[in-house]
Amino acid sequence: MILVTNDDGIHSEGISALYKAAVAVFGINNVVVVAPDGPRSASGMSLTFHKPLRVEHIEEADFSGFATSGTPADCVFMAMYKLLKGKSIDLILSGINHGSNASLQSIESSGTVSAVKFGAAHRIKGIAFSLAVEMGEHKGMFAKAAGHVEKMLKLIEKTGFPRGVDILNVNIPSNISNKTKWKICSFEPALFKDFVIERKDPSGKKYYWLAGKPKEQFGAGTDCRVLFVDKEIAISPIELSSVSARLKEETARVLNAEIA
């Protein structure tokens, strides 16, 4: 089965677009939607252990699926261990997120990416899709983005998931068209020049807002450069599980310890 989820919630335009692309490639009987019942942005990979979860089977205009009261990672957990009991998940598709998830910093806190990371820790391959649009400016863009998603899924269906890759992180630019190119890239470490805004409350006590604005320059070959400067589709492969021999040897040297 192909599991479709996201962090914007089951009623979002992006999940509907992703579902259609998945059905076009894998067939309607092979695609199931399990997604949060509302937005869960920046949830990271948190799992809900401290309170019970509710699950509703719901009918959207274009599809039916399961809506949960949990996070994207909870949705994958529920799909694996309860909702699809007996059927295995071959691939997890997350998105299409409303907003980009480019740079290491962004993917580490992204709910969209967290769903596929949770799957990857259970050896299920996954793809996270994000569309770099601001709130309000997305008219027709998800449908255009879905055209590229469908092409990508067709190639993967035909050739197999890239060997050694656990997750593909795909970012689609806001000016998307049929001609937009695909570029395989690495990660910019951080998208934002972060800063903190200091304010005072009515009693004169300080409080703080975390804030950030995008950098103007990005490294060559990075997802941020491809997405925001070149305005092309940025595809970054992630190998979740690797600890290279080189890293182990270097750590063993510094700490004067054995490799297990």
Place this chain on the structure above:
Amino acid sequence: MILVTNDDGIHSEGISALYKAAVAVFGINNVVVVAPDGPRSASGMSLTFHKPLRVEHIEEADFSGFATSGTPADCVFMAMYKLLKGKSIDLILSGINHGSNASLQSIESSGTVSAVKFGAAHRIKGIAFSLAVEMGEHKGMFAKAAGHVEKMLKLIEKTGFPRGVDILNVNIPSNISNKTKWKICSFEPALFKDFVIERKDPSGKKYYWLAGKPKEQFGAGTDCRVLFVDKEIAISPIELSSVSARLKEETARVLNAEIA
């Protein structure tokens, strides 16, 4: 400066033990504590953008530091961009966590690890320390663990952080003694055999608890094997930023796309 943080909160025994080890190696004027004002376990790398943060300067029995109303990642953010303005952070130490953070699945949702991941995305090296104790059974163990932490920090202070490594994830077993060995290892994908418990509320409607119990067997050379079976200290190096040429080439082949 050396930044000490955690996800159990500034009043926890583990952060006090870690602070003392850091001061013994780097000196009292070079270590600063910025930690949550209470427990933030399983917070992942979420950042608090939607509400303001409070910061208090507090005096503990053994140290003084800043307590924030945010997550561990928020603490690093606040330290970098406000509280240490003008001084750079050379190393982030997170922990000593009450409970293990072994396996890919665990580190992806760990608040302890998230603090150093956030730092790594800003090119600051970090070490996450966790002690595999259950609630209640920790008498004197944090102090014993801190002895190993101090030795590790001394070696790193002397030789430098392992080249190419962004983060060290250190898990210390519950039967810790001076003789416990250090082993450099890779990651078990998932610590738990997960499952879902289905219940019915008084009105007969279903709800679910996410649950899991540890596996009995782990792969050779993994953190879970070293920590839970061999009962030694498991040290796993993480390279946060890498996308290898091999992964890029393989992805480019499957998707018939250029490398950026």
